[in-house]
Amino acid sequence: MEYVESAGARIPKLGFGTFQLDDDNARDMVRTALEAGYRHIDTAQMYGNETGVGRGIADAGVPREDIWLTTKVWVDRFRDGDLQRSVRESLGRLGVDSVDLLLLHWPNRDVPLGETIGALNDVRDQGLARHIGVSNFPVALVREAEGLSAAPLVTDQVEYHPYLSQAPLLEALRERGMALTAYCPLGQGGVLNDGTIAAIARDHDCTPAQVILRWHYQQPGVVAIPRSRRAEHVRANFDILGFSLSDEEMRRISGLARADGRVVNPAGLAPEWDNAG
Numbered sequence: 001m002e003y004v005e006s007a008g009a010r011i012p013k014l015g016f017g018t019f020q021l022d023d024d025n026a027r028d029m030v031r032t033a034l035e036a037g038y039r040h041i042d043t044a045q046m047y048g049n050e051t052g053v054g055r056g057i058a059d060a061g062v063p064r065e066d067i068w069l070t071t072k073v074w075v076d077r078f079r080d081g082d083l084q085r086s087v088r089e090s091l092g093r094l095g096v097d098s099v100d101l102l103l104l105h106w107p108n109r110d111v112p113l114g115e116t117i118g119a120l121n122d123v124r125d126q127g128l129a130r131h132i133g134v135s136n137f138p139v140a141l142v143r144e145a146e147g148l149s150a151a152p153l154v155t156d157q158v159e160y161h162p163y164l165s166q167a168p169l170l171e172a173l174r175e176r177g178m179a180l181t182a183y184c185p186l187g188q189g190g191v192l193n194d195g196t197i198a199a200i201a202r203d204h205d206c207t208p209a210q211v212i213l214r215w216h217y218q219q220p221g222v223v224a225i226p227r228s229r230r231a232e233h234v235r236a237n238f239d240i241l242g243f244s245l246s247d248e249e250m251r252r253i254s255g256l257a258r259a260d261g262r263v264v265n266p267a268g269l270a271p272e273w274d275n276a277g
């Protein structure tokens with residue numbers, strides 16, 4: 001497994017996402033993922049499954065220090081004091097002393113960004129999170145957040161898959177030495193039936209999901225966190241280290257990006273996104 005390194009953080013390039021898994025599912029699938037070799041687990045306060053994720057980690061018996069664990073603060077806990085309390089609650093549910101990475105889940109213009117970034121730094125200073133970062137921040141907001149933060153922001157977690165270019169954001173993050181963590185790496189399943197992906201999968205005798213995740217894996221600075229509630233998919237999605245895509249195949253897959261490729265765009269939360277370029 002390769003890692004993206006950012007300001008002392010060492011993030012496994014392939015992780016397991018847990019959105020839409022309830023506590024029982026999350027417990028089973030996190031254990032399955034850790035047994036399959038994943039060492040990076042992604043959850044959030046909003047997913048309502050931190051308890052299940054924590055139990056899955058305990059069940060698997062993998063040493064805590066070998067696992068990269070991320071959670072995210074929901075936008076209604078962004079006030080100074082309340083953010084710190086919410087993180088203590090998360091740690092209680094997860095059954096851990098600290099997380100490896102704590103993210104702001106979405107921007108929230110109703111609370112001054114400086115106040116929220118200050119609270120995020122406080123959580124880090126207290127040792128409750130080893131690293132901090134953001135999610136769903138376009139370039140301008142990353143720049144603003146970075147200017148307000150005493151500690152480095154190590155990643156921006158955003159939607160990224162073959163149907164959605166993130167070229168301008170990826171360039172800006174690379175310039176800053178920050179990782180791009182790709183959520184919905186499979187487009188929530190929507191990219192799996194693509195003809196070009198299917199043809200490349202046939203050539204490598206692998207599955208479309210493996211081709212897509214390999215495409216993420218081969219990009220410098222990019223981490224991907226696919227999710228599944230089926231053990232065979234969880235295991236297969238991790239089995240991408242035994243083949244590689246040519247430069248020409250990488251370009252063909254990147255060429256699938258389209259203007260309407262975005263899947264996650266919730267009204268009231270979504271910022272003004274960067275032009276795909």
Ligand SMILES: NC(=O)c1ccc[n+]([C@@H]2O[C@H](COP(=O)([O-])OP(=O)(O)OC[C@H]3O[C@@H](n4cnc5c(N)ncnc54)[C@H](OP(=O)(O)O)[C@@H]3O)[C@@H](O)[C@H]2O)c1
Binds near residue numbers: 136158186228237
């Ligand atoms: N920061 C944010 O705002 C944000 C937003 C969305 C997601 N996320 C994070 O990113 C993670 C991944 O995103 P996501 O869960 O939305 O979407 P995703 O990983 O792109 O896609 C998940 C879908 O793909 C299917 N799938 C997975 N592996 C497969 C395989 N090998 N073959 C066929 N189908 C397969 C799953 O079905 P099966 O269950 O049947 O396998 C599921 O329907 C989330 O779990 C969450 O941790 C973050």
